[in-house]
Amino acid sequence: xxxxxxxxxxxxxxxxxxxxxxxxxxxxxxxxxxxxxxxxxxxxxxxxxxxxxxxxxxxxxxxxxxxxxxxxxxxxxxxxxxxxxxxxxxxxxxxxxxxxxxxxxxxxxxxxxxxxxxxxxxxxxxxxxxxxxxxxxxxxxxxxxxxxxxxxxxxxxxxxxxxxxxxxxxxxxxxxxxxxxxxxxxxxxxxxxxxxxxxxxxxxxxxxxxxxxxxxxxxxxxxxxxxxxxxxxxxxxxxxxxxxxxxxxxxxxxxxxxxxxxxxxxxxxxxxxxxxxxxxxxxxxxxxxxxxxxxxxx
Amino acid sequence: xxxxxxxxxxxxxxxxxxxxxxxxxxxxxxxxxxxxxxxxxxxxxxxxxxxxxxxxxxxxxxxxxxxxxxxxxxxxxxxxxxxxxxxxxxxxxxxxxxxxxxxxxxxxxxxxxxxxxxxxxxxxxxxxxxxxxxxxxxxxxxxxxxxxxxxxxxxxxxxxxxxxxxxxxxxxxxxxxxxxxxxxxxxxxxxxxxxxxxxxxxxxxxxxxxxxxxxxxxxxxxxxxxxxxxxxxxxxxxxxxxxxxxxxxxxxxxxxxxxxxxxxxxxxxxxxxxxxxxxxxxxxxxxxxxxxxxxxxxxxxxxxxxxxxxxxxxxxxxxxxxxxxxxxxxxxxxxxxxxxxxxxxxxxxxxxxxxxxxxxxxxxxxxxxxxxxxxxxxxxxxxx
Numbered sequence: 147x148x149x150x151x152x153x154x155x156x157x158x159x160x161x162x163x164x165x166x167x168x169x170x171x172x173x174x175x176x177x178x179x180x181x182x183x184x185x186x187x188x189x190x191x192x193x194x195x196x197x198x199x200x201x202x203x204x205x206x207x208x209x210x211x212x213x214x215x216x217x218x219x220x221x222x223x224x225x226x227x228x229x230x231x232x233x234x235x236x237x238x239x240x241x242x243x244x245x246x247x248x249x250x251x252x253x254x255x256x257x258x259x260x261x262x263x264x265x266x267x268x269x270x271x272x273x274x275x276x277x278x279x280x281x282x283x284x285x286x287x288x289x290x291x292x293x294x295x296x297x298x299x300x301x302x303x304x305x306x307x308x309x310x311x312x313x314x315x316x317x318x319x320x321x322x323x324x325x326x327x328x329x330x331x332x333x334x335x336x337x338x339x340x341x342x343x344x345x346x347x348x349x350x351x352x353x354x355x356x357x358x359x360x361x362x363x364x365x366x367x368x369x370x371x372x373x374x375x376x377x378x379x380x381x382x383x384x385x386x387x388x389x390x391x392x393x394x395x396x397x398x399x400x401x402x403x404x405x406x407x408x409x410x411x412x413x414x415x416x417x418x419x420x421x422x423x424x425x426x427x428x429x430x431x432x433x434x435x436x437x438x439x440x441x442x443x444x
Numbered sequence: 445x446x447x448x449x450x451x452x453x454x455x456x457x458x459x460x461x462x463x464x465x466x467x468x469x470x471x472x473x474x475x476x477x478x479x480x481x482x483x484x485x486x487x488x489x490x491x492x493x494x495x496x497x498x499x500x501x502x503x504x505x506x507x508x509x510x511x512x513x514x515x516x517x518x519x520x521x522x523x524x525x526x527x528x529x530x531x532x533x534x535x536x537x538x539x540x541x542x543x544x545x546x547x548x549x550x551x552x553x554x555x556x557x558x559x560x561x562x563x564x565x566x567x568x569x570x571x572x573x574x575x576x577x578x579x580x581x582x583x584x585x586x587x588x589x590x591x592x593x594x595x596x597x598x599x600x601x602x603x604x605x606x607x608x609x610x611x612x613x614x615x616x617x618x619x620x621x622x623x624x625x626x627x628x629x630x631x632x633x634x635x636x637x638x639x640x641x642x643x644x645x646x647x648x649x650x651x652x653x654x655x656x657x658x659x660x661x662x663x664x665x666x667x668x669x670x671x672x673x674x675x676x677x678x679x680x681x682x683x684x685x686x687x688x689x690x691x692x693x694x695x696x697x698x699x700x701x702x703x704x705x706x707x708x709x710x711x712x713x714x715x716x717x718x719x720x721x722x723x724x725x726x727x728x729x730x731x732x733x734x735x736x737x738x739x740x741x742x743x744x745x746x747x748x749x750x751x752x753x754x755x756x757x758x759x760x761x762x763x764x765x766x767x768x769x770x771x772x773x774x775x776x777x778x779x780x781x782x783x784x785x786x787x788x789x790x791x792x793x794x795x796x797x798x799x800x801x802x803x804x805x806x807x808x809x810x811x812x813x814x815x816x817x818x819x820x821x822x823x824x825x826x827x828x
Contacts, residue, residue, distance in 0.1 A: 193693060197728040202720060203828050204696040205661030205688025212605055212655045227791070231825035234574075235663075237655045239601040244571065266792060266820075366790060367760045393726045
């Protein structure tokens with residue numbers, strides 16, 4: 147009886163002892179749930195239907211950062227338009243950059259397209275490299291390793307759980323990655339046109355070749371002149387599929403698709419981007435399935 | 445390193461395999477050994493691949509940080525995502541100007557005017573403080589002027605959701621008060637701010653802010669300021685509160701109540717409401733902002749004023765907006781109706797056309813303005 151009372155008294159305290167994870171993008175919240183399970187409570191700043199470059203530093207997000215134990219974001223300036231405002235208004239010293247409560251995911255993978263050639267005339271470029279790292283499952287695993295260590299640092303009482311959760315996630319994730327790689331093997335060398343440079347890590351992973359972007363200048367909406375140039379360039383072949391993210395306007399890719407006779411498809415850029423992409427595994431299942439469906443077996 | 449590991453594996457194989465075979469073991473045992481060796485080999489391959497990947501990441505990060513420290517201060521991009529972390533401060537410059545015309549009663553604001561050029565410099569001082577400076581360069585009546593708009597230091601490492609700011613600052617009063625000119629949605633400041641605060645309340649002093657640890661956004665703050673009275677003392681204070689949240693994924697809101705009291709006599713109360721909408725919260729494609737404030741000012745007599753405005757972005761680059769602003773004074777109650785259209789090539793450039801109709805007891809006038817706002821260098825994240 148006494149033990150039961152004690153348990154009841156401790157219950158609220160234990161319930162509040164979860165590590166609060168604030169993820170800028172849904173993929174990191176999903177990863178935190180894979181590794182933290184019931185030990186973490188996640189909130190997400192963006193959905194997969196929102197362009198993560200353009201987010202309002204909303205009061206609700208500030209309130210979430212205020213109580214967060216860990217802020218995890220892709221970084222590489224993806225969130226430069228809003229994350230600094232959240233951190234500045236949230237008055238939470240534990241999640242300021244440089245503290246253990248701040249994790250910039252893209253620092254822990256090999257960033258592609260880093261450039262020293264910085265000029266805004268070239269559009270919205272990220273000198274530290276392309277920030278959309280989540281489309282390569284090996285990057286997810288690399289960030290998972292760092293995240294597990296970080297959760298263990300923040301919540302040492304449960305460090306054994308984080309480590310064992312990560313070990314089992316790692317094993318099943320690597321097996322899943324091999325399955326995706328086998329299924330997608332025939333996509334190697336296929337030529338894709340993407341709306342924005344959101345897919346360079348996927349291309350790198352599956353051996354796809356990016357032949358053009360719908361945006362003439364990264365980050366600025368596609369222009370009519372650029373689209374007609376693409377029409378001329380790809381009228382006689384040269385591309386296998388046109389890809390856009392769920393939050394991008396369909397008109398440009400549909401317009402080009404109708405003229406060059408190449409299918410235009412939506413790929414989920416994160417968890418929740420399509421109905422099927424309910425977690426990290428389903429995200430890659432869906433990406434691979436949609437690509438295979440759009441590009442017929444020659 | 446790979447060579448070393450592979451050769452040591454091969455060496456191990458050389459010891460094991462011939463020994464097993466020469467002893468005349470059964471074929472299944474040989475196969476088992478082969479399988480074990482294959483497993484060992486693939487395990488090593490995986491580990492080597494992982495080590496190589498980590499080495500590549502480490503190398504890249506090392507070159508990136510070396511590169512970041514070498515960069516010129518004018519290049520904002522060297523700063524990490526959080527901003528303000530590089531050794532050189534973030535520097536940004538905002539260029540603004542307008543061509544204006546007045547029809548009806550001729551005004552003195554007619555013609556082309558280069559507005560304030562804002563220079564913004566900011567950086568973390570160390571792990572506990574951050575500093576921020578905005579200077580406005582203006583050219584008026586044949587003379588160049590330099591005005592310090594804001595110059596403050598903020599303590600960022602205080603516990604319990606508290607922050608403290610000291611120096612010269614735009615007060616946290618109301619909603620528009622702390623917004624820099626380049627973030628305005630219309631060419632000019634709303635009438636009640638112009639009339640009661642001469643544009644905005646900016647002063648020297650200290651500000652404390654506390655954010656409640658709740659799901660609902662609740663911020664309480666206050667300032668002790670120099671005020672207009674005794675220049676040696678603290679002759680003004682403000683208190684302000686803000687609450688806000690989301691309604692679904694498409695709507696978010698902010699409301700607040702604030703008050704300024706000056707020893708010199710002014711007592712100003714401000715209520716504000718901001719409502720923002722974007723389908724699925726995807727701000728990029730389409731969005732809508734409604735914003736309104738009510739100000740009541742007591743200074744010998746009691747006057748009041750308000751404005752309400754709506755801005756709609758139907759396409760990524762285009763926005764249209766309408767505003768009404770008015771003040772009720774004892775001798776007059778001027779009203780103004782404005783509509784604007786602006787086009788932004790990127791988030792760093794904006795061109796705006798605005799038409800306004802001014803009505804007052806002393807006569808009516810129509811105004812138009814063609815404005816440009818262009819920013820280079822580091823550009824801080826905008827607040828809600």
